[in-house]
Amino acid sequence: MAFDKLTIDDIELKGKRVFCRVDFNVPVENGQVTDDTRLRATLPTVKKIIESGGKAVLASHLGRPKGEPDPAFSLKPVAAEFGKLLGKEVKFVDDCVGGKIKEAVDSLSDGECILLENLRFHDGEKKNDPDFVKQLAELADVYVNDAFGTAHRAHASTAGIPGIIQPAAAGYLMQKELEYLGKAVADPKHPFVAVLGGAKISGKIDVINNLMPKVDRLLIGGGMTYTFFKAQGYKIGNSLLEEDRIEMAGEILEKAKSSDCEVVLPVDSLIAENLDSTETKTALAEEIPDGWLGVDIGPDSIKLFETKLADAKTVVWNGPMGVFEKKPFSEGTFKMAATMADITQRGAITIIGGGDSASAMKKSGYADRVSHISTGGGASLEFLEGKELPGVVALTDK
Ligand code: AMP
Secondary structure, three states: OOOOEOEHHHOOOOOOEEEEEOOOOOOEEOOEEOOOHHHHHOHHHHHHHHHOOOEEEEEOOOOOOOOOOOHHHOOHHHHHHHHHHHOOOOEEOOOOOOHHHHHHHHOOOOOOEEEOOOHHHOOHHHHOOHHHHHHHHOOOOEEEEOOHHHOOOOOHHHHHHHHOOOOEEEOHHHHHHHHHHHHHHHOOOOOEEEEEOOOOOOOOHHHHHHHOOOOOEEEEOOOOHHHHHHHOOOEEOOOOOOHHHHHHHHHHHHHHHOOOOEEEOOOEEEEEOOOOOOOOEEEEOOEEOOOOEEEEEOHHHHHHHHHHHOOOOEEEEEOOOOOOOOHHHOHHHHHHHHHHHHHHHOOOEEEEOOOHHHHHHHHHOOHHHOOEEOOOHHHHHHHHOOOOOHHHHOOOEO
8 A cells, every 4th residue: 555645755854843743652650761662663753854954843742631731741751761762962841832932942953853841731732722733833844743653633733733734744653654554454465364352342343343354364362252252152251241242242253154254263261260360270162160250362272373373474463362461361462472473484464553462562572573563552443443543634645
């Protein structure tokens, strides 16, 4: 799929104030950034701006402040950390709009970089308020969006500014995310396999419906497994169940029978008496005893899923196979991470959705052995649901 929006390579940067929406929504504890993945991911874009003689005006949100300044969500520590990674001073200002901020931006020399304070300290950001958009737009000559993780939100800094400032171009990270996900969905090499896990069917139903006609196989693990089991009349003990989705799960299985998509459910589960227990045993899919609940896919399912992925040429994985945050229940998810690395080495394109599967990939130590790990959980999910992302739609067409 050709990328049909302007990219940072298509626009003039020299001498320009480049408003660059970045995704610096990173975990900060005691003034320290504890995971710098998103900072590193946007380095190529910021380097391009400053090396081309542009003035990089970086803006992001961090966490969920309530539309007013809150020191707990200040981006100040992020400026320092990003400066270290960039190898260059990143100036910081304690607001993102207003006369003082405009002065600071206007006094930048070519090739300099400044980070504005948290956009969500103003409630105009989430409301995409026209006055707030106008104030932000006063800080810029051109606009670049590299914040894939926020592209599914129609906020002032993602959808508002490009309505006023043109050209509006995608940064390298945004481009890379969209090219990987876009190509996987629109023009995959077959067999194309989707692996979906996580807690609930309700969170993934649109992904299932959008991907079923496109994929050759759909492997299902995680908590949503048990609603599918229930739909088949299996005994699921105390496993996670969405009563109101049983019918829908049955319909998906029914639809699969007459489609070209093979839906593969686990054949066994790792079970425990509760989520704090460290004692586990294995149960056949249809026979989880009363008083026990499924916490991970079982050993035979791990093997089955490996087999179903062995010949895959394109794989999208979103959602853990079990309650992987707890060590005794994490094997299915970590084995899946290892399988992803394995099949990538054999030539498959492997794309890991953000959030929990991305963090499992990192914890597994295989993160640099898959094709692409998305930096945006919600955004990648909405993309896989087939939805348009407002932050992308707003960019200038080629
Ligand atoms: P999601 O945000 O829907 O991708 O769900 C991720 C969460 O699903 C993780 O926190 C997992 O602990 C949880 N999860 C995965 N498998 C199970 C399961 N069998 N029972 C309960 N929760 C699960």
